[in-house]
Amino acid sequence: xxNLAIKAENISKQYRLGEVGTGTLSHxxxxxxxxxxxxxDPYLRIGEANDRATKGESDYVWSLRxxxxxxxxxxxxxxxxxxxxxxxxxxxxxSKVTKPTTGSFKVNGRIASLLEVGTGFNPEMTGRENIYxxxxxxxxxxxxxxxxxxxxxxxxxxxxxxxxPVKRYSSGMYVRLAFAVAxxxxxxxxxxxxxxxxxxxxxxxxxxxxxxxISKGEGRTVLFVSHNMAAVKSLCNNGIVLNNGQLNxxxxxxxxxxxxxxxxxxxxxxxxxxxKDRIGTGLIKFSDVKFYDLKNKELNTLSTGMSxxxxxxxxxxxxxxxxxxxxxDVGVFDETENRIFQLxxxxxxxxxxxxxxxxxxxxxxxxxxxxxxxxxxTIYSKIDEDEADWIQNAFSFYVDSGDYYGFGRVxxxxxxxxxxxxxxxxx
Amino acid sequence: MGNxxxxxxxxxxxxxxxxxxxxxxxxxxxxxxEVWQYRDLLMMLVKKEYIxxxxxxILGPIWFFVQPILTTxxxxxxxxxxxxxxxxxxxxxxFYLSGxxxxxxxxxxxxxxxxVFKDNAAVMGKVYFPRLIMPLSIVVSGLMKFAIQxxxxxxxxxxxxxVKGLIHPNVWIxxxxxxxxxxxxxxxxxxxxxxxxxxxxxxxxxLLTFGIQLLMYASPVVYSxxxxxxxxxxxxxxxPLTGIFxxxxxxxxxxxxxxxxxxxxxxxxxxxxxxxxxLIFNKVEKSFMDTV
Numbered sequence: 001x002x003n004l005a006i007k008a009e010n011i012s013k014q015y016r017l018g019e020v021g022t023g024t025l026s027h028x029x030x031x032x033x034x035x036x037x038x039x040x041d042p043y044l045r046i047g048e049a050n051d052r053a054t055k056g057e058s059d060y061v062w063s064l065r066x067x068x069x070x071x072x073x074x075x076x077x078x079x080x081x082x083x084x085x086x087x088x089x090x091x092x093x094x095s096k097v098t099k100p101t102t103g104s105f106k107v108n109g110r111i112a113s114l115l116e117v118g119t120g121f122n123p124e125m126t127g128r129e130n131i132y133x134x135x136x137x138x139x140x141x142x143x144x145x146x147x148x149x150x151x152x153x154x155x156x157x158x159x160x161x162x163x164x165p166v167k168r169y170s171s172g173m174y175v176r177l178a179f180a181v182a183x184x185x186x187x188x189x190x191x192x193x194x195x196x197x198x199x200x201x202x203x204x205x206x207x208x209x210x211x212x213x214i215s216k217g218e219g220r221t222v223l224f225v226s227h228n229m230a231a232v233k234s235l236c237n238n239g240i241v242l243n244n245g246q247l248n249x250x251x252x253x254x255x256x257x258x259x260x261x262x263x264x265x266x267x268x269x270x271x272x273x274x275x276k277d278r279i280g281t282g283l284i285k286f287s288d289v290k291f292y293d294l295k296n297k298e299l300n301t302l303s304t305g306m307s308x309x310x311x312x313x314x315x316x317x318x319x320x321x322x323x324x325x326x327x328x329d330v331g332v333f334d335e336t337e338n339r340i341f342q343l344x345x346x347x348x349x350x351x352x353x354x355x356x357x358x359x360x361x362x363x364x365x366x367x368x369x370x371x372x373x374x375x376x377x378t379i380y381s382k383i384d385e386d387e388a389d390w391i392q393n394a395f396s397f398y399v400d401s402g403d404y405y406g407f408g409r410v411x412x413x414x415x416x417x418x419x420x421x422x423x424x425x426x427x
Numbered sequence: 428m429g430n431x432x433x434x435x436x437x438x439x440x441x442x443x444x445x446x447x448x449x450x451x452x453x454x455x456x457x458x459x460x461e462v463w464q465y466r467d468l469l470m471m472l473v474k475k476e477y478i479x480x481x482x483x484x485i486l487g488p489i490w491f492f493v494q495p496i497l498t499t500x501x502x503x504x505x506x507x508x509x510x511x512x513x514x515x516x517x518x519x520x521x522f523y524l525s526g527x528x529x530x531x532x533x534x535x536x537x538x539x540x541x542x543v544f545k546d547n548a549a550v551m552g553k554v555y556f557p558r559l560i561m562p563l564s565i566v567v568s569g570l571m572k573f574a575i576q577x578x579x580x581x582x583x584x585x586x587x588x589x590v591k592g593l594i595h596p597n598v599w600i601x602x603x604x605x606x607x608x609x610x611x612x613x614x615x616x617x618x619x620x621x622x623x624x625x626x627x628x629x630x631x632x633x634l635l636t637f638g639i640q641l642l643m644y645a646s647p648v649v650y651s652x653x654x655x656x657x658x659x660x661x662x663x664x665x666x667p668l669t670g671i672f673x674x675x676x677x678x679x680x681x682x683x684x685x686x687x688x689x690x691x692x693x694x695x696x697x698x699x700x701x702x703x704x705x706l707i708f709n710k711v712e713k714s715f716m717d718t719v
């Protein structure tokens with residue numbers, strides 16, 4: 001049986017929302033008064049689960065609440081969750097940037113964290129000098145860096161510029177060099193946060209490969225946060241799903257990714273008017289999204305290749321008798337939050353005018369080209385120059401498999417996200 | 428695929444842990460061993476200061492001469508000619524320059540240490556290293572600028588000693604490294620206390636800029652201790668800078684009312700301030716990212 005690398009016991013992290021500073025002293029004094037009388041911190045009892053969508057009552061919020069898990073040595077663990085689920089907080093606690101409010105981590109081995117590449121790079125210094133500086137910040141000794149210098153420079157692929165100040169580097173070179181330093185850290189545990197979102201495709205592949213080597217070949221423990229489910233799946237063997245600061249699921253990466261995509265659906269599709277995480281003036285406020293067929297009958301299921309009309313209902317707060325310019329966009333995302341395409345008035349029509357009479361937008365889809373899977377809509381509207389209403393992850397729906405090409409065959413799941421009309425000939 | 432990693436409730440093997448990350452550490456758990464392990468980082472940060480400072484401008488280091496020379500001339504005019512404050516018989520230029528050279532090092536170390544959390548929030552928010560390294564690197568790299576201004580001061584001293592024969596340096600100049608160390612420790616201690624408090628209580632920043640100005644007048648920078656009436660002397664004696672400045676002037680200028688016991692006082696007060704600074708800093712460093 002393998003040894004544990006990390007054990008988290010009752011980890012919680014409380015943050016204070018709003019303006020830190022006003023009332024800080026009075027809260028501190030109150031805390032101190034409770035402490036000398038031997039009572040519990042009064043502000044630890046309050047606070048609520050961290051759900052961005054609904055505005056809370058309290059100033060205090062639990063970014064993480066009672067997290068327990070164990071990670072074995074040599075495991076590659078993907079940490080997944082929506083934005084604000086507590087992933088970054090968890091990594092910050094593990095990399096000792098800030099401390100937990102309650103609970104403790106037990107760790108076996110040196111932790112190196114890569115929450116950002118190129119932390120502390122100095123633009124005036126040359127690439128070589130920055131390797132030493134960055135390495136030292138990440139906890140390497142000078143002789144360790146010297147020993148690995150050639151390897152680092154080779155991996156980064158910027159050897160020609162190594163004695164040039166990094167302010168002359170392109171952003172790609174900058175990232176390459178930074179990742180190269182971090183990848184050559186000698187630590188038993190490596191924590192990586194979304195750094196692969198940068199650099200070109202070739203280098204991303206190289207980074208993924210290097211991280212794979214680290215966990216599989218070198219037997220080091222890797223914690224990896226990403227929204228890129230494909231990368232998470234290929235790199236990790238286990239997964240942790242966080243939701244609103246709580247541990248939702250822990251287990252094999254396959255199950256974790258499935259759990260995550262179902263999580264998305266459950267939390268969506270509450271009444272849109274109750275959503276508080278919207279941005280805009282509120283001149284119109286979206287209230288509902290519905291699908292209809294061409295005979296104006298509401299649809300309960302969708303499938304690839306069918307015709308549909310989507311109606312976006314809104315509450316109209318425009319003053320009677322006035323007419324305003326409006327832009328309306330719908331972003332279509334897959335379940336891992338990659339944008340598939342954008343439906344927009346802006347690129348098709350000079351201008352739309354709206355008055356107080358209007359109640360909904362309709363979008364006519366002649367032939368739905370989404371393949372089987374879950375999809376999420378983000379709704380955006382802009383009246384004159386101001387955002388009127390903008391709701392991210394507003395609505396989710398499922399598309400069943402269907403016969404797109406009218407040939408009688410149905411593409412199985414896994415053949416991509418969209419179908420497209422095409423003609424193949426043999427000549 | 429590996430086993431789900433939570434299915435091991437009954438583990439009998441003795442588990443080894445190298446580290447524990449906890450919510451509450453005791454006040455005195457300062458990991459000096461860790462600071463020592465990161466000594467290479469200290470070196471690199473000092474080197475970074477050096478490089479950025481050197482590459483900034485063509486005139487670069489020249490500016491460090493201009494400021495003390497101009498300030499000295501103004502002091503000579505203002506405090507020497509108009510206010511006619513006593514310099515214990517030393518040439519006014521040498522007297523004021525000695526005060527300015529020391530004061531510059533102290534005030535700059537203090538101001539920069541006091542904003543260390545704010546200035547380095549970007550780095551500290553992303554990666555862990557013993558935070559003590561940052562203020563340490565500031566007081567060490569401040570020595571660079573001090574060395575330049577000190578060289579200027581030495582030229583002036585040589586001129587007045589050998590050309591004019593007006594001043595007579597004595598063996599106390601050998602205490603200079605110790606005086607520097609004391610000043611570094613004092614500014615480090617004060618700076619850390621301020622930087623720790625300002626992460627939460629931002630208004631203290633105003634107190635600091637104002638306080639440094641006041642402190643300059645409560646230290647023998649532009650006057651000598653002997654010219655202060657007896658009943659106000661306790662203010663000066665309780666200031667650790669007094670002993671340092673007096674000893675420095677006594678060594679180089681051969682004048683002043685320097686008493687070795689005041690240097691001992693300075694040392695004791697400095698050590699106390701430094702200890703308090705390190706303790707508070709250590710307490711705040713683990714959670715400052717939440718409030719800064």
